Amino acid sequence: MAQIKDVAQQAGVSVASVSRVMAGHPGVSEATRQRVLAAIEALDYRPDLAARRLRSRRTDTIGLIVSDIRNPFFTEVSRAVEDVAYQHQLRVILCNADEDPEKEALYLELMRDENVSGVILSPTLPRLARFRPNDYSFPVVLVDRCDRDTVADAVVLDNVDSAYRLIAHLIEQNHRRIAFVYGATSATGRQRQEGYVTAMATHGLETLARAVPATVEAARAVAGELVGRQPLPDALVASNGLILLGLVEALREARLRVPEQIALAGFDNLPWTRLVEPGVTVIAQPTYDLGQATIELLLQRIAHPTQSVRRVVMRGELIERGSSARRGG
Amino acid sequence: MAQIKDVAQQAGVSVASVSRVMAGHPGVSEATRQRVLAAIEALDYRPDLAARRLRSRRTDTIGLIVSDIRNPFFTEVSRAVEDVAYQHQLRVILCNADEDPEKEALYLELMRDENVSGVILSPTLPRLARFRPNDYSFPVVLVDRCDRDTVADAVVLDNVDSAYRLIAHLIEQNHRRIAFVYGATSATGRQRQEGYVTAMATHGLETLARAVPATVEAARAVAGELVGRQPLPDALVASNGLILLGLVEALREARLRVPEQIALAGFDNLPWTRLVEPGVTVIAQPTYDLGQATIELLLQRIAHPTQSVRRVVMRGELIERGSSARRGG
């Protein structure tokens, strides 16, 4: 493997000149530049990144710690982050915390050890509760999950409002007994539950909410219980795509017809939500845009460490489908 | 940030001793060991990875280059790879080549620059066609995609056999005019097509196969054409989950009832395939196991660079659902 001094020798210049050309620094004569470039080409020289990082004390690497890589929301966010990062010559280390605070802690230590330039994090609930950007040796931007009083850069959906609009739509469609199943382990689940409660209260309706671990199985079990109640709820609403899947399965098991016997709605515009019969009414998240905005915010923060904290809030889009059709006449 | 000499000073020993303790080398007195450990603890010392990598000339990092991170197959493979890698103190750099040979080439260069310990790759078709492990400066294990005559470590599904069994099942169910829509840009698509052709030929049936770019839209368009034919095919089969989705959409558009008017089957046991009515018959891939086997094969190869090339083939599981119900009486 050729190294910088080989290139210097081949070009008949010093290593400093080679380094300058590589870095695109000004103050190099065009003649020198050309000879260095030719030598680099001839020797197929690639700088040693370990040496460069040691010397320059920067890694040009960012960490992306997502809660659950199986969740399509996060895969789409990851795609966006990766696209933008590589455009900026940044490496990405992707880590999957699996909603486990211990794994999350482990990965954050890893980020410190790797001396990353910055981190994008969708925090677990306990970490978010006591989150302080200054507790970390690198810039952190939160994505998807952020509390009202969290003082940190963040990119999130307007969870409360979106949930409110989804519930208001159901009420509009003449549904009254609306049950809400939400993820207990994430800030988004709680915020969407808050929007649900507000919407119900505004319309003078009683709430029926159930917190569950954010898995298909847990959601199915709770939904099974809910549809066993008398009177049967008018509608079931899920706080995310996985839970929504569990609700659909439970309705299948109970052989309830949607929307005639019970309506259905949720979050996340997954491919299957328009394939099932009838299609499921959902709040669609601008997932790719969320990811893009997050990495861009991180790049800004890295460039300007002292700029004021900013939060980007994106609007969820209500997609009406057959599952929330008007009740009664 | 404390560094090794600070620890040495605090413990009243030399940096060499600290290094030995960190590496778990023998030949260090228990007393020294304890004092070093205490100093490390006290100073919260973390070794600088860039320096260590420069000095040791190893990165303990592996690259994972997948074709499309949005494909749930690859996200599940990634999860497995990551789980096992981090258990072995290895970092993972995940890259998404988007079925683009240029992006793929870019990422492979990145791997060289990063001096990774090894790479897991699901190659694009052109790269696979001329793939030679020796063309790379690091060990490579292929996953998901591998030709019969490729000489390289690989972990794949028994694509030809699985497709054969899927088609044989349809024939068994009295379907005769079976159309096959497969991904033109991947080795798996072609291999599954081969299984289809063999099964049809074995039963003396005429084939009707269509190659498409592996996207929902392309599949839908081609399926739309197929169901416009006279006579209508008895069944439509997809070579992967994305294409299957396109077929379902086309059947919806054409308002064809499954399985009464036309049967349906495909690859990939995605959540929605059991949610739609009727459920879709599929070949389920052991995705997590595939990923696990791949990283384990890579670890073996890294440990034993000269061991003979090996290929792991896993069996797809036929999951019969309503979409392939018996035709006629």
Added chain:
DNA sequence: CTGTTAGCGCCTTCAC
């Protein structure tokens, strides 16, 4: 504009 040189933090012989 260009070259010389001193480290970046760590590991690892080599002496003792």
Added chain:
DNA sequence: GTGAAGGCGCTAACAG
């Protein structure tokens, strides 16, 4: 069993 010292390959400060 322990310490001193020389790099790993590169960047950047400084001198010319």
